Amino acid sequence: MKKKLPSKYKLNGGFFYNDDSLKILKSKAFVKKYKNKIDLVFTSPPFPLITPKKYKNRKGEDYINWFADYAEPLKKVLSKKGSIVIEIGNSWTPGYPTHALIEVKALMKFMEKGGFHLCQEFVWYNPAKLPGPAEWVTKYRERVKDSFTKIWWFAKTPRPHADNKQILTEYSKGMLKLLQKKKYNSGKRATGHNISTKGFFTRNKGAIPPNVFEDFDNFLRISNTSNVNKYREYCKKNNLPAHPARMPPELAEFFIRFLTKRKSLVLDPFAGSNTTGYVASKLGRKWLSIEKDLNYIKGSNGWFK
Numbered sequence: 001m002k003k004k005l006p007s008k009y010k011l012n013g014g015f016f017y018n019d020d021s022l023k024i025l026k027s028k029a030f031v032k033k034y035k036n037k038i039d040l041v042f043t044s045p046p047f048p049l050i051t052p053k054k055y056k057n058r059k060g061e062d063y064i065n066w067f068a069d070y071a072e073p074l075k076k077v078l079s080k081k082g083s084i085v086i087e088i089g090n091s092w093t094p095g096y097p098t099h100a101l102i103e104v105k106a107l108m109k110f111m112e113k114g115g116f117h118l119c120q121e122f123v124w125y126n127p128a129k130l131p132g133p134a135e136w137v138t139k140y141r142e143r144v145k146d147s148f149t150k151i152w153w154f155a156k157t158p159r160p161h162a163d164n165k166q167i168l169t170e171y172s173k174g175m176l177k178l179l180q181k182k183k184y185n186s187g188k189r190a191t192g193h194n195i196s197t198k199g200f201f202t203r204n205k206g207a208i209p210p211n212v213f214e215d216f217d218n219f220l221r222i223s224n225t226s227n228v229n230k231y232r233e234y235c236k237k238n239n240l241p242a243h244p245a246r247m248p249p250e251l252a253e254f255f256i257r258f259l260t261k262r263k264s265l266v267l268d269p270f271a272g273s274n275t276t277g278y279v280a281s282k283l284g285r286k287w288l289s290i291e292k293d294l295n296y297i298k299g300s301n302g303w304f305k
């Protein structure tokens with residue numbers, strides 16, 4: 001195993017490693033430096049796709065085993081109360097209109113290998129996703145659009161650090177009406193459940209969000225379109241490729257607020273344009289990112305302009 005860490009850059013207040021993330025995570029020097037120190041791993045790895053993208057995604061069993069190999073090295077550097085959050089898309093069987101479940105198998109194997117607890121599953125409904133699997137949706141019309149990705153939240157302990165008061169959202173119109181009326185049809189339901197309204201009408205600082213992301217209007221605090229434009233303009237001006245699979249900063253913001261405190265250390269081992277690092281730094285957290293394509297690392301400067 002390599003002792004020396006591969007190329008590392010101090011960049012915009014954090015650290016960027018430019019190499020294969022598994023190689024870095026397994027290096028003795030990395031483990032020694034970060035053992036039990038990382039409070040949140042937040043990432044979106046390459047998805048198990050049918051048609052390989054530019055960064056040569058793996059397929060089938062190969063993908064499952066490759067992804068599960070990250071479990072042990074990540075466990076070593078994760079702090080006792082830390083979390084790992086992974087966003088991943090659905091996989092389809094080549095030539096058939098069936099769900100291949102590669103992402104589920106990979107996540108399960110990752111969980112088992114690391115001995116992790118699955119704290120909660122989230123769903124990101126993204127209506128902007130292109131209609132897929134294209135052939136079966138638009139040509140044969142036998143399936144509907146696959147419009148969500150899964151986000152699985154793991155930890156070493158069933159009760160990692162988490163505080164939903166940090167991610168409260170605006171009350172819905174319906175809830176605001178109820179809070180005003182202070183009346184709700186309480187009592188016994190047909191199912192035999194007794195619905196109590198005790199504490200129901202207390203107006204807190206906001207509503208507790210659900211585990212489905214439909215739009216990010218409620219979380220839009222640190223980011224806005226001008227940041228995204230700045231990133232794109234920077235890439236264009238410097239002749240660098242803008243990352244084609246960037247995640248919305250609000251997604252990173254949700255989990256960083258929810259699962260870390262100020263000065264916590266956040267790692268993204270498949271950083272791409274470094275949305276995670278940018279959001280972490282905006283929120284006063286420390287960040288560490290790994291990306292194998294140097295051009296995306298160079299382009300990530302655009303977020304910080």
Ligand SMILES: C[S@@+](CC[C@H](N)C(=O)[O-])C[C@H]1O[C@@H](n2cnc3c(N)ncnc32)[C@H](O)[C@@H]1O
Pocket residue numbers: 019020021022043044045046047055243245246247248269270271272273274275276290291292293296
């Ligand atoms: C889905 S993208 C992440 C996008 C990122 N969340 C963003 O908002 O820009 C996955 C990234 O992982 C990188 N990648 C793929 N395999 C890798 C590996 N073995 N080590 C490090 N980076 C890798 C790809 O180059 C790509 O930029």
